[in-house]
Amino acid sequence: xxxxxxxxxxxxVWSHTQKQQRLTTTWNTQLDVVLYPIxxxxxxxxxxxxxxxxxxxxxxxxxxxxRQSQVYKLWNDKPVKITLDKSITxxxxxxxxxxxxxxxxxxxxxxxxxxNQHKADDDHLTRIRLYVMFYDPKDFNRLxxxxxxxxxxxxxxxxxxDKSYNTQNNVITVHELLHTLGATDKYDLQSGQPVFPHGYAxxxxxxxxxxxxxxxxxxxxxxxxxxxxxxxxxxxxxxGELTAKEIGWIDQSIVIY
Numbered sequence: 001x002x003x004x005x006x007x008x009x010x011x012x013v014w015s016h017t018q019k020q021q022r023l024t025t026t027w028n029t030q031l032d033v034v035l036y037p038i039x040x041x042x043x044x045x046x047x048x049x050x051x052x053x054x055x056x057x058x059x060x061x062x063x064x065x066x067r068q069s070q071v072y073k074l075w076n077d078k079p080v081k082i083t084l085d086k087s088i089t090x091x092x093x094x095x096x097x098x099x100x101x102x103x104x105x106x107x108x109x110x111x112x113x114x115x116n117q118h119k120a121d122d123d124h125l126t127r128i129r130l131y132v133m134f135y136d137p138k139d140f141n142r143l144x145x146x147x148x149x150x151x152x153x154x155x156x157x158x159x160x161x162d163k164s165y166n167t168q169n170n171v172i173t174v175h176e177l178l179h180t181l182g183a184t185d186k187y188d189l190q191s192g193q194p195v196f197p198h199g200y201a202x203x204x205x206x207x208x209x210x211x212x213x214x215x216x217x218x219x220x221x222x223x224x225x226x227x228x229x230x231x232x233x234x235x236x237x238x239x240g241e242l243t244a245k246e247i248g249w250i251d252q253s254i255v256i257y
Contacts, residue, residue, distance in 0.1 A: 025181060025248035027074060033082040033128045033177060038091060040133035040158070041140065049134060049161035055084050057163075061170050061177075064234040071239070072249040080177075088118060092131050092156055095147055112152040128153040128180050130173065134161035146172050148179025155180055167233055174216055178239075181247040186217040186240070193228055194218030198242040215240040 035058060037050045062082050069079045093110050096103045115129060135143060137160040148155035155176040159169035179185075186199035197203035199218030200211055210223040213236045220228035221236065231237050244250045 027076065027079055027248055029126070030076060030078060031080045031126060031128060033080050033130065034085050035082065035157075035173070036085050036129065036131050037087045038131055038133045039087065039089075040091065041135045043136045043139065043161075045136040045138065046134050046161040049136075049163075050087050053084065053134075057166055058082055058084060058170065058173070060167070060234055061174055064170075064174060064237070065177075068239040068244075069249065072244050074249055088131065090118060091133070094144065094156070108149060108151065111149070111154060111156075115152070115154050126153075128155070128177065130155040130157055130176060130180075132157045132159050132169075132173070134159050136160075137162050137165065146176050148176035150180055150182050153180050168230065171216070171219075171231065171234070171237065175219065178217060178243065178247060183217050183243045183246045185219075186215060186243070187219050191226070192220070193226065194220055194222050196222075198240060201238045201240065212236065213238055215243065217243050 037053055039046045039050060062078070062080065065080050066078050070077055092114050093107060095107050095111075115131075130148075131154075133156060135158065140160070143158040143160070146155070146157045157169070157173050157176050159165065159172065187194045194200055194215065195218065196208075199215055200208075200222060201213035201215045201218070202211055205211075209225070211221050214221045214231045216237055216239050218240075221231055222228045239249075241250065
C-alpha cells in the first residue's frame with residue numbers, strides 16, 4: 001500500500017511537471033516571473049540595498065528578453081513579465097556542494113516544498129519564482145553558484161548588494177531564468193570557459209578569437225582558449241540558437257549544428 005501511494009504521488013508530480021513544461025515553452029501567453037529578495041548575510045548594508053531595490057533595477061532583464069525574442073520572430077514582443085515582490089526573511093535550502101544525484105534530487109524536492117510553503121500562489125503552473133539572495137560585497141568577494149530548476153519553475157540567484165553590480169546580477173538572473181525554461185549550461189563546469197560552438201555568440205567568425213559578445217548560457221566573452229571576460233552590458237550578450245531551441249523559440253524539429 002505504501003509503495004502504491006508513493007507511485008501515485010510520483011505520477012501526479014510527473015504529470016504536473018510535464019504540464020508546466022508544456023505551458024512555459026509554447027509561448028502562447030506571457031509568462032509571469034516573480035523575484036523575491038532575501039538578505040543572505042543578515043547585514044545592515046544588505047537590508048539597506050534591498051529596501052532601495054525597485055522594479056526599475058530589473059527592467060533591463062525584461063528588455064533584453066524582449067529584444068532577443070524578436071531576433072527569433074516570436075509573435076509576442078513581450079514574452080515575460082518580471083515583477084518584484086516583498087523580501088523574504090527565511091532562506092531557502094541550498095543545493096549540496098558536490099552532492100550525489102540522490103542528494104541533489106532530495107534537495108530539489110525540499111526546495112520545491114519550501115517554496116510552496118512560503119510563496120504558494122494560484123498560478124503555480126506558469127509562474128516562475130526566483131529567490132535573489134543578496135550579499136554585501138565588502139564581506140563577500142565570491143558568491144555561491146546560482147541555480148535554476150525547470151521542474152518547479154524555481155531558481156536561486158546569488159547577487160551582490162550594491163548598485164554597481166546591477167548588470168552582473170541581472171545577467172545571472174537571466175541565465176537562471178532560462179534554466180527554468182529548459183536551457184542548458186554552455187560552459188565548462190571546471191574552467192568556466194564557454195564551450196565551442198554553442199557557448200560562443202559568434203562561432204562562425206574568422207578569426208574565432210577574441211569574441212566580442214557572450215552567449216547568455218555560455219556566460220562569458222571568450223578572449224583566448226583559456227581566458228574569457230564578463231560582459232559589461234546586455235548590449236554584448238545574445239541568446240544563441242541552441243538556447244533558443246531549448247526554450248521553445250525555435251521549432252524543435254529544426255536541427256542546429
